[in-house]
Amino acid sequence: MATESLTQTTVKKTRGGGLFKRIVKHRWYYLMLIPGLIWVFLFHYLPISNLAIAFQDFKIFKGIGGSEWVGFAHFKTLFASRVFYKLLGNTVILSFANLFIGFPFAIILALMINEVSHSFIKRSVQTIVYLPHFMSWVVVAAIANTVFSLSYGAINNVIRALGGEAVFFLGRTDLFRQVLVGVNVWKESGWNAVLYLAALAGVPVELYEAASVDGASRFQKMIHISIPAILPTISITLLLRIGRILNMGFEQVLAMYNPAVYDVADILDTYVYRVGLVEQNYSFSTAVGLFKSVVSFILVLGSNRLARALGQESLF
Amino acid sequence: MATQTRLRIHQSAGDSIFKAIIFIVLLFCTVITLLPVINVIFVSFTSTSEQVQFADSFLHFPRVWVIDNYRYLLGGSQLWRAMLISITRTILGTVLALILSTLTAYPLSRLELPGKNLIMFVFFFTMVFSAGTIPTYLAVRNYGLIDTFWAFLLPMAMSTYNMIIIRTYFHSLPHELEEAATIDGCSDIGVMIRIIIPLSTPVFASVGLFYAVQYWNSWFDSILYIRSRSLWPLQLYLREIINTASVADIGLDSDASLVKPTANALTCAMIVFTAMPIIIVYPFVQKYFVKGIMIGAVKG
Known part of the structure; x- marks a missing residue:
């Protein structure tokens, strides 16, 4: 007993006394960290301190120091305006539409690709469906134009050839969301299937063999072996997606929308961009952005905690 | 039977x-x-x-x-310059981002470093809370980067996510190698340069490609920070073509004797010109992307 506690105190002592020594010993490591820390300070933490202008009547020539403080005035205006609820509604509707349609689609795609036994076909399908993920939203928006445009879009060419009347897909409020969701599924489903495919590749072959011996069909094997195998991946991905519900779709909407469909497509982020940078109403748009950042911060933390409670690996 | x-x-x-x-x-x-x-x-x-x-x-x-269509589109000098800007920013940006991420990831992958968790938290926090468009824009404006080439490189010079991928990879390398090198008299830096970096080429390939695609495809930051057309990357010209669907408006000084292409053809030629590098290179490097996302997913 005595010797044990003695060794413990010695260990503690060397640790306590050695902290400075250990820091000096690893001084090169700290030196290496300096550029990254300066960068994160300049491009993340200093901008966070700029959030103060949400509580100011910020004038760019006066700077943060010289601008007048207005407290929560911008937030009061914001929460009292109808525009805000429309923006919030659009953001949530679009995100959930993408989630409900895109999320299961990626899973089904992965399950189907996993059933292909011919490795060349499998690899080719993967290469093709991953491709759109690597194009920018501007490129995809341009491709969407060549498909959906009123005057030269491929779909309208077909409709006209069949004697129908061209449809203004990109300018009709009752169709634009469907186009957004469809294009998003087209671009991201393949890449979203990657994680599930990895989980499926990790399933022991013996499980499938044993099931075959028991007379299971391929479909039964998919239902009873493959799907349970990717269930943990599904739940964690779903939670993380829900945590990021306010952060989805900005670049897509900005690249694809136009004033005719602002009513259904204007989301919080696009509004911040227009009001802040185009109209230069810095304070008000920062208030909208701060609201979004705080809510999504809570959502991300909540979904992570939930993921951890479910026993899955979380973001941290 | x-x-x-x-x-x-x-x-x-x-x-x-x-x-x-x-x-x-x-x-x-x-x-x-x-x-x-x-x-x-x-x-x-x-x-x-x-x-x-x-x-x-x-x-x-x-x-x-x-x-x-391509002759008309590329007859002037603008798009060639835009191509040059896109290529330059992609190469310089990728190199810068890889260096910065590696410098940060390596110390943070060492288990014994005092204060490691605190520093890690400083980076983690940026993944869950962002200042948003306007405050970031004002900061970049204060640094005098608006309408300079630096605005293409610095604001996105590191992604915490990619840094964590590199760190996870460093972590996964067997510790014995390092111990052996230390016993042989290697310093901290020696271990990193002689042992860890040469073993980490797969992760540099993956993350380097992530960064390259990110820099090539990036356009919203150019809208925010770039004013002069002489600095526009390809993505912005493509965006301008979708928005206006005519060459006259984007100010191409094309040969007037050429037949003006239709809006459709112009958009299509511009799409090919902008996405070409990715479409050509992608099939050969696809496996690195998948590998990269796997490393990230194991311990995100």
């Missing part, structure tokens, strides 16, 4: 139907993915007269392949 055989035949019939359905659905998915891209390529090589003649046809295979 007889029933068993029948059972097996019955099952394989069910399985073949299942397989056939999957084959058809996957074929459909790949066709849907490729058709718009193929259509873009076809249109970009079709002459204006042929386009007018076959205006109502779908997926028109060019009778004669012509490069007139």
Whole structure:
């Protein structure tokens, strides 16, 4: 007993006394960290301190120091305006539409690709469906134009050839969301299937063999072996997606929308961009952005905690 | 015996139907993915007269392949300069981001470093809370980066996510190597340069490609920070073409004697020009992307 506690105190002592020594010993490591820390300070933490202008009547020539403080005035205006609820509604509707349609689609795609036994076909399908993920939203928006445009879009060419009347897909409020969701599924489903495919590749072959011996069909094997195998991946991905519900779709909407469909497509982020940078109403748009950042911060933390409670690996 | 055989035949019939359905659905998915891209390529090589003649046809295979649309588009100097800017920013940005991420990831992958968790938290926090567009824009403006080439590089010089991928990879390398090197008299830096970095080329390939795609595709930051057209990357010209659908408005000084392409052909040629590097390189490097995301997913 005595010797044990003695060794413990010695260990503690060397640790306590050695902290400075250990820091000096690893001084090169700290030196290496300096550029990254300066960068994160300049491009993340200093901008966070700029959030103060949400509580100011910020004038760019006066700077943060010289601008007048207005407290929560911008937030009061914001929460009292109808525009805000429309923006919030659009953001949530679009995100959930993408989630409900895109999320299961990626899973089904992965399950189907996993059933292909011919490795060349499998690899080719993967290469093709991953491709759109690597194009920018501007490129995809341009491709969407060549498909959906009123005057030269491929779909309208077909409709006209069949004697129908061209449809203004990109300018009709009752169709634009469907186009957004469809294009998003087209671009991201393949890449979203990657994680599930990895989980499926990790399933022991013996499980499938044993099931075959028991007379299971391929479909039964998919239902009873493959799907349970990717269930943990599904739940964690779903939670993380829900945590990021306010952060989805900005670049897509900005690249694809136009004033005719602002009513259904204007989301919080696009509004911040227009009001802040185009109209230069810095304070008000920062208030909208701060609201979004705080809510999504809570959502991300909540979904992570939930993921951890479910026993899955979380973001941290 | 007889029933068993029948059972097996019955099952394989069910399985073949299942397989056939999957084959058809996957074929459909790949066709849907490729058709718009193929259509873009076809249109970009079709002459204006042929386009007018076959205006109502779908997926028109060019009778004669012509490069007139590209000649018109690339006749002036703007798009070549834009290409140069896109390439330069991609190369410089990728190198800068890789160096910065590695410098940060390496110390944070060392278990014994005092204060490591605190520093890690400083980076983690940026993943869950962002200042938003306007405060970041004001900061970049304060640094005097607006309308300079630096605005292409610095604000996105590191992604915490990619840094964590590199760190996870460093972590996964066997510790014995490092111990052996230390016993042989290697310093901290020596271990990193002689042992860890040479072993980490796969992760540098993956993360480097992530960064390269990110820099090549990035356009919103150019809208925010770049004012002069002489600094526009390709993505912004493409965006301008979708928004205005005419060359006159984007100020190309093309040869006036050339036939002006249709809006469709112009968009298509510009798409090909902008996305070409990715479409050409991507099939050869696809495995690195998948590997990269795997490392990230194991311990995100």
